[in-house]
Amino acid sequence: MKNFKLPPKNERLKLFGSIEPGLKTKPSEKENMSDLQNMKEDFLFELDAVGITNVKTPVSVISTLEPITQSTIATFTLTSTIPHDVKGTNMSRFTEQLELYRKQGFTLTFSQLYDFVKELSERLGQKDAKLEVSFPWFYEQSAPVSSLVGLNNADARILLSYQHGKTVERTVELTCTVTTLCPCSKEISEYSAHNQRAYIKMTALLTEDYDESVDWKAVLLQAAQSNASAVIHPILKRPDEKIVTEKAYENPRFVEDMVRLVASDLYEAPFIQSFTVECRNEESIHLHDAYASVTFDKTNK
Structure with missing residues (x-):
């Protein structure tokens, strides 16, 4: 085996393209930063949906079939409309809302999903919000003679559409x-x-x-x-x-x-x-x- 002496790590990083940080001239405080997404102008079209998709997070699912309560991984799409005079949305507010519910224990009941989309629309400052969540749902299936039990699964999906006053x-x-x-x-x-x-x-x-x-x-x-x-x-x-x-x-x-x-x-x-x-x-x-x-x-x- 060939023996050789490695250069220090900072030298190795430079060898593979790393450079020293340059002079920072733009503001670091949020209140002083440019907010392109909140620009007001005529941007031609209202958007049907803008937001985040393919976001995975752990959730709980309740069923009348065993297992009654189960943990699974759900995939979310979260969107809202935006009017023609707004350039974009604040994407971090979608993930902030999702993380808030994850920390308190996100159970995919309609009552909790309703609260989620209503609060999301308020957080976004929009009149509406849509949620799509898909997840594998597991249920016990018994054999007809031996009665041996195993887990089957099906693909489930929920779509919730919230609009203020409707x-x-x-x-x-x-x-x-x-x-x-x-x-x-x-x-x-x-x-x-x-x-x-x-x-x-x-x-x-x-x-x-x-x-x-x-x-x-x-x-x-x-x-x-x-x-x-x-x-x-x-x-x-x-x-x-x-x-x-x-x-x-x-x-x-x-x-x-x-x-x-x-x-x-x-x-x-x-x-x-x-x-x-x-x-x-x-x-x-x-x-x-x-x-x-x-x-x-x-x-x-």
Whole structure:
């Protein structure tokens, strides 16, 4: 091994491009600094949204399914509009607000999220604020025969839109995984039928009187699982696998069937005002995926 003497660290830094600090002439006190973002002039257009995105922070999630309380990592997008005569927004106020709630324990309840966006709009000096938060939600799933329990997960998302003097809009979304078995292959095949992993994405606008004692995540999950050919399980023994595969064979589903069946359940949920249901099948005997969607608004007569 070659032995050599390293130069001092400050010399090494200079070797790789570091330079001595230059003369500082601009003010260091905040009150004396230029504030470009608060410049007032006609900047042509009002902006629909300006803020921060892809910000991760630890949060707590409450569910009616085990685990009842869980910690997870949520990804936030926080925005507000700005008028045409304001150049920009103060980005640090978004992260200050998020850090304030993190320190006091951020639980993703609608009551706390409402307080968050209302306070955020006041901190920004704007009439509105929007919040989008996505997170993995975990729930226990039991095997049908052995009753062995493991954790499944679904992708959840909440969108909250606050505007001073108006009703807060609350939109929720859940994407979960199920099994679907092809009715066509079952019909034409002598011996079997092919199945696939299906992703059900449900987006719902909640009614103004939504009661948070109802777990929207559990309701949407039930709508997807109860209409699928079979449920995805984290743990299966051989007797479980027999039941699951037979259940899939007894309940064949096209993507078209899935979105219509799930839509029926969401239509019957009294706290859902409008919804979109999407199904994407990862086809096992085709190179492509199969896809279908349906959108419905209960307020349209």
